[in-house]
Amino acid sequence: MKVSARNALKATVKKVVPGSVNTEVTLEIAPGVEVTSVITKASADSLQLSEGKEAYAVIKATDVMVAVD
Amino acid sequence: MKVSARNALKATVKKVVPGSVNTEVTLEIAPGVEVTSVITKASADSLQLSEGKEAYAVIKATDVMVAVD
Amino acid sequence: MKVSARNALKATVKKVVPGSVNTEVTLEIAPGVEVTSVITKASADSLQLSEGKEAYAVIKATDVMVAVD
Amino acid sequence: MKVSARNALKATVKKVVPGSVNTEVTLEIAPGVEVTSVITKASADSLQLSEGKEAYAVIKATDVMVAVD
Amino acid sequence: MKVSARNALKATVKKVVPGSVNTEVTLEIAPGVEVTSVITKASADSLQLSEGKEAYAVIKATDVMVAVD
Amino acid sequence: MKVSARNALKATVKKVVPGSVNTEVTLEIAPGVEVTSVITKASADSLQLSEGKEAYAVIKATDVMVAVD
DSSP: OEESOSEEEEEEEEEEEEOSSEEEEEEEEETTEEEEEEEEHHHHHHHTOOTTOEEEEEEOGGGOEEEEO | OEESOSEEEEEEEEEEEEOSSEEEEEEEEETTEEEEEEEEHHHHHHHTOOTTOEEEEEEOGGGOEEEEO | OEESOSEEEEEEEEEEEEOSSEEEEEEEEETTEEEEEEEEHHHHHHHTOOTTOEEEEEEOGGGOEEEEO | OEESOSEEEEEEEEEEEEOSSEEEEEEEEETTEEEEEEEEHHHHHHHTOOTTOEEEEEEOGGGOEEEEO | OEESOSEEEEEEEEEEEEOSSEEEEEEEEETTEEEEEEEEHHHHHHHTOOTTOEEEEEEOGGGOEEEEO | OEESOSEEEEEEEEEEEEOSSEEEEEEEEETTEEEEEEEEHHHHHHHTOOTTOEEEEEEOGGGOEEEEO
16 A cells, blocks of 8 residues: 555564553664654554554654754 | 654755745755755745755654555 | 655545645545545545545554544 | 535544544445544534434545545 | 534634635634644635634644654 | 644644644644644654743644635
8 A cells, every 4th residue: 555645664673652542652763863653553553553664654744843953 | 843743854955946836855864865945035044945955854743645556 | 666654644635625736535444433634636646546546545643643522 | 605625525423433532434435335534522522413413424535535446 | 513523613714815725714713822724725715714703713623743943 | 843834833842642643732823822732752752842831832724724714
């Protein structure tokens, strides 16, 4: 399946912390660069995410804000 | 200003393409890893974004989806 | 690719209206039930969307609001 | 109240699963076609959602992604 | 229609700037406090927004970030 | 840090209700006008939010819907 979201960054799952409804997933998208994701527990289970697994961080372009110092 | 969005990735502005209402900004967050952002033209102007400038890609954790092959 | 978004509704593309930056896509997800999507023109081009094509409407559960009369 | 969100799909509530902060609501928008929604528990309570109730799935056009196989 | 979005702030329309696809709407939610909204042109037309009209700014709780200096 | 989100409304923190994963924050943006925000507990902790503290409600223009009666 190919999705219209503009960003699909190759990543490695570093940590999976399940809550009661949501699961927090830490993805490493480059050495030392991590992105935190919060998805529903049902989705995390269905994707069978676990430490070390290859995955993608998928982000819509309109959900990326830009900031400057 | 410190924002509640969980992800604030250090980046370099690679490209700024202004449209009539929105501006597309390409950010390099690691060597060879780019993220595309679409923000309003008014915001892009106010941040004075231009190629080579240091910036951040700011993304809420709930806006990061996870995908697997 | 399997994405963490909870909803992936089978659909048929009914209409594709390209703008300068964004493209409006009308998807029929059941007979007489249509969903309107606005994605970037670049994404629409890359997915090669056209009338009659099979596609999916992908929506995160947290992006579905509920209303009552 | 009429909202600017482009999609307001007529639906029947199929399931309401309350968590501690969020509630998961399953809406049937056509025979056999279901959409999952996660809203805050406070909102679900205020809308008095229960199985069989008529409701709407309200979704902004920019929150509908498109995917193809 | 009553929507699950947590915030529905009473407002007065101060400005409506139509683009080709999107329309920018400025809403005054308290004396001197304005909120900018970008909705699709089709939605703005359907709501018949014009300066001075009473309206609401509707915002999901998860779309409100918090920042501190 | 200056963010591309169009709306940054000055506010006072009225209430902070921590859950297991998310925290609900009530912000007063004008006398008698409150906005509810749901952010991750980790973000709320890192911002050290507490009643009476000055803060901002930061909202992207595309996340503000408009409604009329």
